[in-house]
Amino acid sequence: MAAHTAICQWSFGQHFNQETRRISCNRDGNALELFRSSSWKHIISSKTQCVKQCTSPMPFLGTRNVPKKGGIHALLPNTMSPSMPAELLDSWDDDYNGVVVDSASLPSSANAFASALRASLSSWKLKEKKGIWLKLFQEQSDLVPIAIQEGFDYHHAEPGYIMLTYWIPDEPCTIPSSPSHQIGIAGFVINDNREILVVKEKCSCSCVGVWKLPTGYINKSEEIFSGAIREVKEETGIDTTFLEMVAFRHVHRVAFEKSDLLFVCMLKPLSSEITIDEKEIQDAKWITPEELLGQQFYSEDEMSRKLIEICMATYENCYNGYTAHQLISKFDGKLSVLYYYNNNLNMI
Known part of the structure; x- marks a missing residue:
């Protein structure tokens, strides 16, 4: 009886493996459709008859997961024994x-x-x-x-x-929502000749053809002030150092319904020769404040005009922005940057 059982199981295994290889080689086939096919029914039927004839002590465990194209597994009937409890996820x-x-x-x-x-x-x-x-x-x-x-x-x-x-609880969900903001920066760079570094972007947005401050988005795990320095360097080739954060703008429902924060940073130029990034920037140059604000765009855009006026007031020492200070917080024990107006006072 044992020898007969072994022969019967080996015969079924050969048939099963051959059919499985045929399915795996059929790149355009659907595993679930093939499972329902007469060929698969023949395998299951053969197995059932084999079990009945051989009275094998090994139970029929049912169907197994058949790999689909691309490594995705078809979810087939549960094969666990009712007496075998499911393992918990780590x-x-x-x-x-x-x-x-x-x-x-x-x-x-x-x-x-x-x-x-x-x-x-x-x-x-x-x-x-x-x-x-x-x-x-x-x-x-x-x-x-x-x-x-x-x-x-x-x-x-x-x-x-x-x-x-x-x-899980039957109460309002307190799981924090997904990230809701994108963080942008604008670099206000003014030289000793009272000239502002401006760019014209290659885009079809509302500021196309307008001379404006270099802007961009903060990278992951990047400080605001270092992001401003990086963006100015990438777009214009000008090296700078951070002085102050003079203002920020908050607007909602922008790209993909996200809110947008734009931090305006005053930077001191360390070089003067412009080399533009031709993939993003159409042109760049040094321009006087009067020429910059004389564009029609700034007469129609109150917020952009106010930002330039605040930056010029900072340059002329009529306004004070926020400087960056590195401090350690007990919440996470990490060194982070706090922006605040110091005013040369020993506030902390």
Whole structure:
């Protein structure tokens, strides 16, 4: 009987493996459709008959995950035994009675992930946890629909990953919203000849053809003052040093419904020869304040005009902006920059 069982299992395995290879080689095929095909039914039927005839002590465990093109796994019927409890996802608690799932240790199988996620949610609910954070990397994208089906919501995305959240209590959600602002800078550079560094951008926006201050966006983990220095250097080739932050503008519902903060920084030029970035800048030059504000654009744009007037008042020592001071906060123990008006007083 044992020998007969072994022969029967080997015969089925040969047939099963051949059919699996045929499916994996069919680049345009659909794994789920092939699963429903008569060929697959023949395999399952053969296996059932084999089990009946051989009375093998090995139970039939059901279907397995069949890889699709691109490494995505089809979610097939659950293969876990009812007597075998699902494993919980590896995670740790955050500071707000929430949970952060360990993305690096997630199951690679869609079925295993679904089972572990359901079991973990039940466990977290019993422990009265609140917000659940689930970060899925690009190579784990086939797990996203499973998490959404279990009640997770999109929070934010960055190159390489997507963050999902789940709020457990039956009360208003206190999970912080996704990043809501983009941070921009404008560099006001004026030389000893009372000339302002200005550029004309290559764009189809409302300021096309207008001489304006160099502007740009802050990079990730970049200080505001160093971002201003970098942007001026990239667009005009002029080296500068930071003096003061003279003003900032706050506007809402700009790109992709995000709010926008623009910090205006006064910079001292360390060089004078202009070399433009031809990919972004049409032209750049040194210009007098009168010529800059004499453009029709500034007579029609009250905010832009006011910014230039504030910068000129700072240059003429009629206005004081905020200087940058590096301090350590006890909240995180990190060195950070605090901008404030010192006025040569020992305030701290």
